[in-house]
Amino acid sequence: MSDDVVFINARTCGIYKSGGIRYKTDVATGKRTGEVDDELNDLVDGYLARRSSPAIRRVDLREVWARRILVPTYFDRRYEAGFESLKGKLGWDETTIGKLERDGVIRVRGGHGSPGNDQRKGHIPYVKVSDIRGLRVNINPTNLVSDGVARKYWRGDKSGLEAFDLITPNRASSNIGEFAVLLPGEEQVVLTKEMFVFRVEKDGDGVWDAFSLFWALCLRATREQWRRIALMQTNREDCGQRYREIRLPVPPSRKEALEASKAFRSYFKTIASAMERFRGEVGHDPDRYIASVVGGLTDGDAYPDASGEEP
Numbered sequence: 001m002s003d004d005v006v007f008i009n010a011r012t013c014g015i016y017k018s019g020g021i022r023y024k025t026d027v028a029t030g031k032r033t034g035e036v037d038d039e040l041n042d043l044v045d046g047y048l049a050r051r052s053s054p055a056i057r058r059v060d061l062r063e064v065w066a067r068r069i070l071v072p073t074y075f076d077r078r079y080e081a082g083f084e085s086l087k088g089k090l091g092w093d094e095t096t097i098g099k100l101e102r103d104g105v106i107r108v109r110g111g112h113g114s115p116g117n118d119q120r121k122g123h124i125p126y127v128k129v130s131d132i133r134g135l136r137v138n139i140n141p142t143n144l145v146s147d148g149v150a151r152k153y154w155r156g157d158k159s160g161l162e163a164f165d166l167i168t169p170n171r172a173s174s175n176i177g178e179f180a181v182l183l184p185g186e187e188q189v190v191l192t193k194e195m196f197v198f199r200v201e202k203d204g205d206g207v208w209d210a211f212s213l214f215w216a217l218c219l220r221a222t223r224e225q226w227r228r229i230a231l232m233q234t235n236r237e238d239c240g241q242r243y244r245e246i247r248l249p250v251p252p253s254r255k256e257a258l259e260a261s262k263a264f265r266s267y268f269k270t271i272a273s274a275m276e277r278f279r280g281e282v283g284h285d286p287d288r289y290i291a292s293v294v295g296g297l298t299d300g301d302a303y304p305d306a307s308g309e310e311p
């Protein structure tokens with residue numbers, strides 16, 4: 001009897017989640033064909049015929065037992081192929097998020113919590129997983145909380161966040177692994193609990209800073225790995241502690257780290273400088289503007305109750 005577990009990671013099974021038949025699409029024309037898109041059936045036929053495929057993998061039962069995971073996606077090496085290729089081109093060593101964390105190079109924390117809909121009235125942004133898009137934290141003016149609610153979730157007078165912290169959803173989102181940078185002036189926000197906040201410690205092991213880490217996390221070869229470790233928990237994606245397995249290229253020196261990430265550093269520092277000037281011009285009168293303009297400014301409540309009291 002074999003001590004292997006066979007995993008078949010099919011991406012389609014011939015039907016949509018609604019139950020309707022799924023057909024293949026002609027890439028050139030964009031039109032559906034009459035051929036059923038059933039990769040699962042094709043792979044099973046291939047397995048029975050002893051044909052090899054990167055979507056079929058045998059894994060030692062002891063490894064499966066040690067990892068306590070029985071999900072085909074997790075054992076699919078195709079999600080790491082891009083990293084292997086990039087590593088070969090760069091000629092650099094590699095590390096993992098977990099190792100950087102254990103070595104004290106970075107610190108990882110979660111979000112604050114999730115205020116109820118009835119508490120979302122005030123001027124301090126409440127940031128949900130869907131607000132992390134395009135490398136930025138996008139303020140939704142319909143999700144704002146009062147000072148009192150913010151302090152409750154911050155467990156103090158301040159958020160504990162710092163400029164150039166890096167943020168990604170860690171659960172219940174299709175954009176797990178997509179990072180945004182928190183710019184100066186954006187620190188006083190309430191983050192939903194389903195977030196990771198990455199912060200590079202002071203010396204960064206002589207190599208890393210916020211921008212070089214941001215660069216490494218934004219590589220396509222890095223992002224693709226999150227698809228492997230973000231597994232379904234009931235009906236929501238969740239990456240648990242598996243985020244520590246994400247592999248990153250390690251620049252050989254601070255000089256090479258600076259060179260690799262110079263576009264990120266220049267772009268976001270330019271935005272930060274422009275934002276500081278902008279806030280200086282509009283911040284003296286925040287009640288004149290909509291909440292997404294004033295952003296994290298906390299001079300006054302942009303949407304007070306009719307009574308004038310905070311909720």
